[in-house]
Amino acid sequence: MPLPDDPTICPRCAFETIDRLATSPVPGVWDVLQCRQCLYTWRTTEPARRTRRDAYPDQFKMTVADIENAIEVPAVPPLRRAG
Amino acid sequence: MAHDDLRSFLDTLEQEGQLLRLTEEVLPEPDLAAAANATGRIGENAPALYFDNVKGFTDARIAMNVHGSWANHALALGLPRNTPVKEQVEAFAARWDVFPVAPERREDAPWRENTQEGADVDLFSVLPLFRLNDGDGGFYLDKAAVVSRDPEDPRNFGKQNVGTYRIEVIGTDRLAFQPVPMHDIAHHLRKAEEAGEDLPVAITLGNDPVITIVAGMPMAYDQSEYEMAGALRGAPAPIATAPLTGFDVPWGSEVVIEGVIESRKRQIEGPFGEFTGHYSGGRRMPVIRVDRVSHRTNPVFESLYLGMPWTEVDYLVGPNTCVPLLKQLRAEYPEVQAVNAMYTHGLMVIISTAKRYGGFAKAVGMRAMTTPHGLGYVAQVILVDEDVDPFNLPQVMWAMSAKVNPADDVVVIPNLSVLELAPAAQPAGITSKMIIDATTPVAPDVRGNFSTPAKDLPEAKEWAAKLQRLIAARS
Ligand SMILES: [Zn+2]
Numbered sequence: 001m002p003l004p005d006d007p008t009i010c011p012r013c014a015f016e017t018i019d020r021l022a023t024s025p026v027p028g029v030w031d032v033l034q035c036r037q038c039l040y041t042w043r044t045t046e047p048a049r050r051t052r053r054d055a056y057p058d059q060f061k062m063t064v065a066d067i068e069n070a071i072e073v074p075a076v077p078p079l080r081r082a083g
Numbered sequence: 084m085a086h087d088d089l090r091s092f093l094d095t096l097e098q099e100g101q102l103l104r105l106t107e108e109v110l111p112e113p114d115l116a117a118a119a120n121a122t123g124r125i126g127e128n129a130p131a132l133y134f135d136n137v138k139g140f141t142d143a144r145i146a147m148n149v150h151g152s153w154a155n156h157a158l159a160l161g162l163p164r165n166t167p168v169k170e171q172v173e174a175f176a177a178r179w180d181v182f183p184v185a186p187e188r189r190e191d192a193p194w195r196e197n198t199q200e201g202a203d204v205d206l207f208s209v210l211p212l213f214r215l216n217d218g219d220g221g222f223y224l225d226k227a228a229v230v231s232r233d234p235e236d237p238r239n240f241g242k243q244n245v246g247t248y249r250i251e252v253i254g255t256d257r258l259a260f261q262p263v264p265m266h267d268i269a270h271h272l273r274k275a276e277e278a279g280e281d282l283p284v285a286i287t288l289g290n291d292p293v294i295t296i297v298a299g300m301p302m303a304y305d306q307s308e309y310e311m312a313g314a315l316r317g318a319p320a321p322i323a324t325a326p327l328t329g330f331d332v333p334w335g336s337e338v339v340i341e342g343v344i345e346s347r348k349r350q351i352e353g354p355f356g357e358f359t360g361h362y363s364g365g366r367r368m369p370v371i372r373v374d375r376v377s378h379r380t381n382p383v384f385e386s387l388y389l390g391m392p393w394t395e396v397d398y399l400v401g402p403n404t405c406v407p408l409l410k411q412l413r414a415e416y417p418e419v420q421a422v423n424a425m426y427t428h429g430l431m432v433i434i435s436t437a438k439r440y441g442g443f444a445k446a447v448g449m450r451a452m453t454t455p456h457g458l459g460y461v462a463q464v465i466l467v468d469e470d471v472d473p474f475n476l477p478q479v480m481w482a483m484s485a486k487v488n489p490a491d492d493v494v495v496i497p498n499l500s501v502l503e504l505a506p507a508a509q510p511a512g513i514t515s516k517m518i519i520d521a522t523t524p525v526a527p528d529v530r531g532n533f534s535t536p537a538k539d540l541p542e543a544k545e546w547a548a549k550l551q552r553l554i555a556a557r558s
Binding site for chain 2: 021024025038039040041049059072078079
């Protein structure tokens with residue numbers, strides 16, 4: 001669905017495809033948005049340090065490599081052979 | 084008297100002056116988390132917080148810090164609000180001896196009032212979700228009791244697990260989920276994934292205060308949390324049958340979420356500001372598909388703030404971590420007097436013990452590391468004498484300063500297991516562990532000059548009780 005404040009990019013990974021997960025029960029107050037790449041989720045009324053790419057802290061930023069290379073917890077075990 | 088649901092406990096907290104209603108309008112972020120964060124900084128008898136005027140919501144009801152003080156923890160166990168911590172732990176340990184108490188099944192669970200199923204499931208329409216810490220990847224369910232069964236023994240009531248795990252909301256009907264490998268649900272998941280099957284789960288939110296305590300308690304794999312809740316409550320725990328999974332869930336829950344952990348799938352989750360006082364993640368974690376939500380009319384959303392200690396989680400899991408370690412150590416070493424495992428879920432533990440012979444205290448320390456909980460925690464153990472109160476940190480520091488000869492009394496063992504969240508582990512999941520023996524050496528360990536200790540006067544204990552009574556009567 002189209003988002004109100006175009007253009008929006010993910011504050012965390014800068015991906016440009018953003019979904020809307022929820023909208024405020026009181027109309028027009030806020031939306032809850034989510035990055036389709038890193039799943040970062042934020043409410044539009046949160047402080048800039050959580051919602052704007054230029055204000056987002058470097059230590060929490062994430063790259064495609066970070067996402068793809070993140071360790072699995074717990075690791076997927078081997079399939080048990082039947083019989 | 085036992086509380087059957089969260090609402091009746093909130094009433095008790097209010098009657099005891101331990102509930103603060105915030106009636107002015109607040110922002111969902113950062114106000115809710117910041118207020119709960121602040122409760123950990125205003126003294127150890129902080130109240131629970133109740134919000135019902137949150138910007139943008141029409142009918143949000145949010146309870147935080149419900150277990151977040153010694154007064155609230157005492158009231159959760161049905162003890163007087165001013166019960167000292169050491170006495171709360173002793174009362175908890177005494178009630179453990181009544182385990183198991185069979186639960187009572189009831190049919191009229193209030194969460195049957197409302198249902199969402201399949202494509203109609205929308206967690207955001209049921210729960211006023213919000214963020215806790217700046218770097219969190221999203222909004223979390225962090226105070227749920229998660230019910231799962233052993234896929235190879237699904238009818239075994241004892242192996243049915245009730246546990247608390249961090250759960251991130253990553254969609255209107257999707258959750259990401261962190262099972263630490265040491266925890267029971269990780270065993271269930273491993274068995275299901277080895278067979279290529281999904282693992283059904285029931286996630287219950289807004290539970291009675293004792294269910295929350297046992298869900299965060301390190302119990303044996305085949306011990307029932309419901310039977311422990313009955314022992315701690317002094318009355319059978321009321322349970323009901325969840326409609327989709329057929330699992331046993333608390334009768335009094337505000338919300339029951341049912342679904343499956345999708346087999347052999349991992350997806351990015353986190354980071355999340357954890358009980359260690361550090362963020363962990365992002366990691367590739369299991370994901371849950373939600374198939375059904377049942378909830379009370381006007382549900383109360385219970386959440387807790389956690390971050391740099393002390394926070395609510397430390398009051399919640401501190402005492403319930405002390406008791407299993409105390410029981411397991413005493414089973415073989417009755418000399419053990421008291422166990423303080425209240426720092427970061429027991430990553431550091433202080434044990435007071437009498438000594439059988441020289442070297443004995445170090446053996447008690449090693450045993451603590453090999454208990455089921457110790458395998459994933461207990462990275463540092465401090466041993467103190469039987470007359471030192473391990474909850475009295477100035478006394479512990481005195482023992483450390485006066486009785487430790489570092490070359491002989493500090494033992495470091497490399498490359499032992501620890502949970503992957505431990506910030507100091509290297510690599511994640513592996514750490515060295517340390518024993519500090521701050522007990523007085525006994526024969527044949529004849530070191531030091533400890534022959535003339537100064538002891539409390541024989542009358543001092545009686546005077547302490549008298550002074551406490553006089554102080555209490557004055558207020
Ligand atoms: Zn992103």
